Amino acid sequence: MSDSAEAAPEAHPQRWQRDAWDIEPDSINLALQSLSPRTTGVIIREAFYGTRRFDDFERHCGISPSVLSARLRDLVADGILEKTRYRAPGARGRDEYRLTDKGRSLVPILIALNDWAEHWLVPPDGSTVTLLHRDCGSPVRTGVTCTSGHEITTPSQVSAVPGPGARPASASG
Amino acid sequence: MSDSAEAAPEAHPQRWQRDAWDIEPDSINLALQSLSPRTTGVIIREAFYGTRRFDDFERHCGISPSVLSARLRDLVADGILEKTRYRAPGARGRDEYRLTDKGRSLVPILIALNDWAEHWLVPPDGSTVTLLHRDCGSPVRTGVTCTSGHEITTPSQVSAVPGPGARPASASG
DNA sequence: CGGCATCCTTAGGGATACTG
DNA sequence: CAGTATCCCTAAGGATGCCG
Numbered sequence A, B: 001m002s003d004s005a006e007a008a009p010e011a012h013p014q015r016w017q018r019d020a021w022d023i024e025p026d027s028i029n030l031a032l033q034s035l036s037p038r039t040t041g042v043i044i045r046e047a048f049y050g051t052r053r054f055d056d057f058e059r060h061c062g063i064s065p066s067v068l069s070a071r072l073r074d075l076v077a078d079g080i081l082e083k084t085r086y087r088a089p090g091a092r093g094r095d096e097y098r099l100t101d102k103g104r105s106l107v108p109i110l111i112a113l114n115d116w117a118e119h120w121l122v123p124p125d126g127s128t129v130t131l132l133h134r135d136c137g138s139p140v141r142t143g144v145t146c147t148s149g150h151e152i153t154t155p156s157q158v159s160a161v162p163g164p165g166a167r168p169a170s171a172s173g
Numbered sequence C: 001c002g003g004c005a006t007c008c009t010t011a012g013g014g015a016t017a018c019t020g
Numbered sequence D: 001c002a003g004t005a006t007c008c009c010t011a012a013g014g015a016t017g018c019c020g
Helices: A027-034 A038-048 A054-061 A065-077 A107-120 B027-034 B038-048 B054-061 B065-077 B107-120
Strands: A081-087 A093-099 A129-133 A140-146 A158-162 B081-086 B094-099 B129-133 B140-146 B158-162
Touching (some): A027 B038, A027 B107, A038 A093, A065 A081, A065 A093, A107 B107, A140 B107, B038 B054, B038 B094, B054 B065, B065 B081, B107 B129
Antiparallel strands (some): A081 A093, A140 B140
16 A cells, blocks of 8 residues: 555556446445445344344354454444444443444345345245334335335336436346 | 365365354345355346346446356356347347346345435435336335334334244344 | 356455454 | 454456357
């Protein structure tokens, strides 16, 4: 970092021309980027389940402390988690990582992931966790609708309208 | 590969004890796993937008052919895409990669990702693509409800009920 | 042109040990 | 216990070149 002289071009024998994230800066890619290092998604899921302390993340997520530290820092920088000093009376202060509003609004994504996996990945018997509405006890699910209330079930029901710099693509078969 | 003798234990100086995927085999992690190599998500997004041909994936996703080939193979193996021989009259046969039912049912996840990014990542001005209901033209959104119809907006509305081998965690603040 | 294999670079992540 | 730095290995991806 911060070397002033960039003289020799052969000093960098290879420089990446392409990067999958750069090509199409559309929203879905941006979101994927935010969840992108594998462990980030795992941590968010864990936070969603209520975990807040470093130690618990480490234990439950199975992420080594060095990586966990880095990921948490990134998530805080991204505004998905916030780090707060929590001080129990008489005890030493502890840091807690809690979801921000931005982080909490990932819920639909997490539920959608859960739905999909429940349906396609663990169909036989071994469902691990069931997500229920706390107040009424009914299972929680995502649904896709347009703002007029029509249900969407397949990509072909959706058309992508070109914002500023978008492609015209629309639907698969 | 395929050396029969596995004699020396020191031949493997290091063996990973932990893996973030293994610790908690819950549905959300399983789903994350399915989207996990960065480029997989990008490809799925692209398929969702209607892309089918190897060349187009390469161009639109900015993924080098070798990797693209591997990811497509994995996605086919996972049953998310299916490879079909498409033969235009008089032309050479082409392979097409199309979403299966399993792949198509990822829609809620993609829409949820899109929603979230639109709201938190590209708020100012530069929205790239808008997703509309093809029939009525209204924008498409995800919603989370329980099967009794109540809206869910925050993790604290959700409780995780222990399936077979689950943890009791439930909600964040 | 569609698709795959090889070679190499980067970045992601585990273990360990150390600091506040 | 919370968090970080170091060291090293593996996973993931780009470029290139070859085969159908």
